[in-house]
Amino acid sequence: MRHPPQLRIPALYMRGGTSKGVFFRLDDLPPAAQTPGAARDALLLRLIGSPDPYGKHTDGMGGATSSTSKVVILSRSQRPDHDIDYLFGQVAIDRPFVDWSGNCGNLSAAVGPAAIEMGLIDPRRLPSEGHLEVRIWQANIGKTILARVPVRDGRVQETGDFRLDGVAFPAAEIPLTFLQPVDPGEPLFPTGRLVDRLEVPRVGRFDATLIAAGIPTIFLRAADLGYSGTELQPAINGDPEALARFEAIRAQGAVRMGLIDEPAQAAQRQHTPKIAFVAPPADYCASSGRQVRAEEIDLNVRALSMGQLHHAMMGTAAVAIATAAAVPGTLVNEAAGGGERDSVTFGHPSGTLKVGARVQQTGDRWEVEAVTMSRSARVLMEGRVRVPAEVLEGGW
Numbered sequence: 358m359r360h361p362p363q364l365r366i367p368a369l370y371m372r373g374g375t376s377k378g379v380f381f382r383l384d385d386l387p388p389a390a391q392t393p394g395a396a397r398d399a400l401l402l403r404l405i406g407s408p409d410p411y412g413k414h415t416d417g418m419g420g421a422t423s424s425t426s427k428v429v430i431l432s433r434s435q436r437p438d439h440d441i442d443y444l445f446g447q448v449a450i451d452r453p454f455v456d457w458s459g460n461c462g463n464l465s466a467a468v469g470p471a472a473i474e475m476g477l478i479d480p481r482r483l484p485s486e487g488h489l490e491v492r493i494w495q496a497n498i499g500k501t502i503l504a505r506v507p508v509r510d511g512r513v514q515e516t517g518d519f520r521l522d523g524v525a526f527p528a529a530e531i532p533l534t535f536l537q538p539v540d541p542g543e544p545l546f547p548t549g550r551l552v553d554r555l556e557v558p559r560v561g562r563f564d565a566t567l568i569a570a571g572i573p574t575i576f577l578r579a580a581d582l583g584y585s586g587t588e589l590q591p592a593i594n595g596d597p598e599a600l601a602r603f604e605a606i607r608a609q610g611a612v613r614m615g616l617i618d619e620p621a622q623a624a625q626r627q628h629t630p631k632i633a634f635v636a637p638p639a640d641y642c643a644s645s646g647r648q649v650r651a652e653e654i655d656l657n658v659r660a661l662s663m664g665q666l667h668h669a670m671m672g673t674a675a676v677a678i679a680t681a682a683a684v685p686g687t688l689v690n691e692a693a694g695g696g697e698r699d700s701v702t703f704g705h706p707s708g709t710l711k712v713g714a715r716v717q718q719t720g721d722r723w724e725v726e727a728v729t730m731s732r733s734a735r736v737l738m739e740g741r742v743r744v745p746a747e748v749l750e751g752g753w
Contacts (some may be wrong), residue, residue: 360463363743364400369471370418370739372731374463374744375523375669375707379404379742380471381419383442386430389749396749398455401428403748405448412450414607419448423663426450431466433477439494439501441472447628447663456628459572460495462672466531466732467701468493469504469662470513474736483511496570502504503534515735522643522708523669528733535728538570545569545723551686557609560602566687567614570725571676573630575610578690586636586657586692588642589706593659593666603661631674633660635692644668655682656692656702669707676728678703679712684723701724 364387369380389396402408405426406417417612419426428446435442444466446455454685458585462608469491483489484613486509493502494743507514507529517529539545547569555575579586593599608623609729613632617623635658638651660674670678681689682701700713 361746364746364749365741365743368740368742369474370737371464371467371471371734372524372674372737373461373465373467373734374464374521375424376427376461377420377425377737378429378461378464378467380429380431380442380467380475380478383430383432387749398453398746400744401446401448401455402453404428404742404744407448408451408453410451414450419450421450422668423447423665424463424668427461427464428455429461429468429471431468431472431475431477433713434492434494436494439492441468441491442478442494442496443468443502444496449627449663451492454625454627456626457497458626459629460497460500460673462533462535462571462676463732465493465495465502465672467506467734468502469506469531469735470515470734473506473513474739480511484506485511498539501536502548505532505535507531517733519731519733521733522645522705522710524646524733528735530731531733532731533646533672533728535571537726538676538728539725541724543569545680545684545725547573551684552688555606555609555613556692557606560605563606564688565606565610566689567610567638567686568677568681568687569614570680571728572671572673573614573616574660574674574677574681575607575609575614575630575632576677576681577632577634578688578692579605579634579636579657582634584634584636584641584659586634586659587641587665587704588659589637589667590666593661603632606666607661619699627663631660631662631671631677633674633678634687635660636686637692637694638704638722641704644706645708647708649704654704654709655694655698655701656689658689659706670703670705670710672730672732674709675712675730676714679714679728679730680716680725683714683716683723683725696738
């Protein structure tokens with residue numbers, strides 16, 4: 358039986374923050390995949406190597422974790438005062454599903470450098486030395502991100518001495534600003550309350566802060582779950598009953614936030630909302646072996662992504678953490694010791710992260726002006742990815 362040759366698609370393979378993904382120019386995708394739909398999803402699933410019943414992504418570009426099973430599609434922005442339109446896809450590992458419901462804050466750091474490398478930014482704008490501000494439209498959630506990309510000798514500077522816990526090697530720092538992660542007309546807290554009471558059948562009752570900044574996130578107290586807040590991945594990911602309990606709570610929280618109509622629908626929305634648990638600062642040993650001291654941090658946070666405890670912290674969840682920490686009365690603010698603050702340093706499984714947030718209260722409503730953090734990014738490989746043509750009916 359004859360089979361057509363593989364598709365050869367220009368792409369970059371990049372690390373952004375503590376994530377990795379395959380980056381495409383929209384115009385480089387096969388025509389059938391240049392618009393949302395089944396053809397695009399089929400192509401990207403096969404590219405990553407999903408669904409993989411072995412959970413290894415051996416026959417694809419994915420890394421068999423939520424942090425490394427990601428795709429990004431970039432194009433010149435059609436919106437005023439923006440440079441790039443950025444679309445993110447979270448690819449499930451064991452199911453034929455691409456979740457387009459949210460952003461990846463970590464890969465946001467790679468969007469500016471990728472756009473420059475792909476020729477989507479006029480090279481005449483690049484300074485000889487300094488930074489280029491790239492204004493990014495995050496198409497999944499309709500928000501603006503500012504990336505300050507370091508430039509040296511007229512090219513993106515990728516190497517440097519900035520260290521990011523969760524990444525083994527230093528690189529150049531890329532400051533990010535997430536502008537108005539929640540529109541002023543939208544509720545920062547979808548239920549209108551800083552703390553809700555979730556009733557989860559066959560699991561229990563839990564206080565929760567439900568927030569929409571960065572990515573919809575459900576925050577719980579670690580102690581209410583029987584945890585210290587200093588857990589690493591094996592303690593959670595090696596416990597199927599715990600993962601099932603988190604998923605049941607996540608589904609109930611998604612209903613309360615108005616993201617789905619009934620808990621069963623959460624299975625088709627794995628990327629959002631996130632679920633995390635918080636605790637006051639305490640000493641612990643990070644996954645790298647580094648000792649994190651309680652006096653270094655304001656609180657501990659552990660977050661799950663795609664049904665697994667994250668090895669570090671999702672960038673979008675960091676936006677939610679910083680915003681919630683800045684609002685007195687939330688569970689995050691409570692864990693951090695209460696009071697007003699414009700930044701927070703929290704412990705996660707790989708180390709620590711500092712994030713800034715500017716919030717303001719108008720009457721009984723809270724608004725967030727901006728959230729800032731620093732990440733890094735690096736091109737790991739450039740060229741063409743190959744994908745069996747059978748995934749697209751009729752081939753290219």
